[in-house]
Amino acid sequence: MAKLLVEPTEKGLWCESACVHVDPWRPVEAAVVTHGHADHATPGCGRYIASPETASILRIRYGIKAPIDELAPGEFRDVGSARVSLHPAGHILGSTQVRIEASGSVTVVTGDYKTDPDPTCTPFECVECDALLTESTFGLPAFKWPSDADVFDAVNRWWRGNVEQGMNSVVFAYSLGKAQRVLAGVDASIGPILVHGAVDNMLAPYHEAGIGLPETRKALVEAAKESAGRALIIAPPSAAGTPWMRKFTPCSTAFASGWMAVRGTRRWRAVDRGFVISDHADWDGLLDTVQRSGAKFVGVTHGYTRQFSRYLRDELGIDAEPVATRYSGEGESESEDEQVPSKQVPASGGAS
Ligand SMILES: [Zn+2]
Numbered sequence: 275m276a277k278l279l280v281e282p283t284e285k286g287l288w289c290e291s292a293c294v295h296v297d298p299w300r301p302v303e304a305a306v307v308t309h310g311h312a313d314h315a316t317p318g319c320g321r322y323i324a325s326p327e328t329a330s331i332l333r334i335r336y337g338i339k340a341p342i343d344e345l346a347p348g349e350f351r352d353v354g355s356a357r358v359s360l361h362p363a364g365h366i367l368g369s370t371q372v373r374i375e376a377s378g379s380v381t382v383v384t385g386d387y388k389t390d391p392d393p394t395c396t397p398f399e400c401v402e403c404d405a406l407l408t409e410s411t412f413g414l415p416a417f418k419w420p421s422d423a424d425v426f427d428a429v430n431r432w433w434r435g436n437v438e439q440g441m442n443s444v445v446f447a448y449s450l451g452k453a454q455r456v457l458a459g460v461d462a463s464i465g466p467i468l469v470h471g472a473v474d475n476m477l478a479p480y481h482e483a484g485i486g487l488p489e490t491r492k493a494l495v496e497a498a499k500e501s502a503g504r505a506l507i508i509a510p511p512s513a514a515g516t517p518w519m520r521k522f523t524p525c526s527t528a529f530a531s532g533w534m535a536v537r538g539t540r541r542w543r544a545v546d547r548g549f550v551i552s553d554h555a556d557w558d559g560l561l562d563t564v565q566r567s568g569a570k571f572v573g574v575t576h577g578y579t580r581q582f583s584r585y586l587r588d589e590l591g592i593d594a595e596p597v598a599t600r601y602s603g604e605g606e607s608e609s610e611d612e613q614v615p616s617k618q619v620p621a622s623g624g625a626s
């Protein structure tokens with residue numbers, strides 16, 4: 275991978291000139307961490323470089339005690355023989371891309387990113403570079419996100435409709451990022467909002483950062499009783515179908531994910547509704563980023579790597595190829611069984 279200043283190794287993406295790993299999946303001496311999702315943040319490293327918000331997530335979520343060099347987005351740091359800076363990725367609170375400059379060449383590692391607006395994090399910033407390593411979680415033309423206004427209109431209508439029928443509304447959303455985005459988007463005047471403990475744990479960094487979120491209560495028995503038939507409950511997907519859910523019956527359920535744009539996943543989820551809310555770039559967002567970066571070489575990781583790199587090569591004439599990593603996509607930090615099985619999503623060439 276001579277064209278990128280990082281190369282995949284057993285432990286993660288290694289940057290020789292800076293002597294650091296970027297988002298390693300195994301403990302290493304020095305790690306630059308793009309954001310706090312579990313497939314990008316490994317505890318046990320000797321030291322870390324991360325944005326201040328990601329640093330606070332690393333401490334709360336993983337109990338990381340190792341020194342974290344907090345690097346504000348846009349600030350440069352000499353690391354080894356390289357110059358390293360972080361730039362907003364628009365994915366979740368604190369998420370950044372990593373820009374590495376060495377030997378007269380610039381590489382940008384996007385980490386996870388989204389180009390659509392999100393009130394819970396700093397907007398994505400396109401960074402010019404010679405070589406780009408982009409994710410491709412939703413790198414098929416079939417993925418095109420609706421506007422937030424349309425999606426949250428639908429969420430609010432569904433919640434209001436459930437209240438009229440005396441039913442609770444449960445939204446499954448990943449506890450870091452997606453859950454807070456849902457909170458920020460709903461109309462809190464409809465009824466009380468309860469959150470699962472895993473979601474509640476991840477609210478502090480958002481409050482610290484001054485992100486406006488509606489008032490919530492922990493979804494304990496008492497709170498469930500008091501708000502019966504009116505509440506919106508936000509829980510991680512791992513709570514679906516567990517006894518934890520019983521205190522909210524009768525309820526309607528929904529899943530908030532980019533995968534909801536694909537036919538078939540709804541049934542697999544066994545939820546009543548699917549809302550297309552993703553924290554990753556859609557097809558247009560990915561293409562736009564690649565083109566605006568001006569990169570002469572594009573490495574593709576994290577998703578539809580083969581399909582997306584082939585499109586860049588064949589249709590846009592950009593030198594591109596897949597780069598093998600272990601990042602998991604929109605399952606992120608939850609357990610393996612939250613991953614949408616590959617048979618549920620369109621295979622190569624299946625989308626148009
Ligand atoms: Zn992520």
Ligand SMILES: [Zn+2]
Nearest residue numbers: 386601602603
């Ligand atoms: Zn990821």
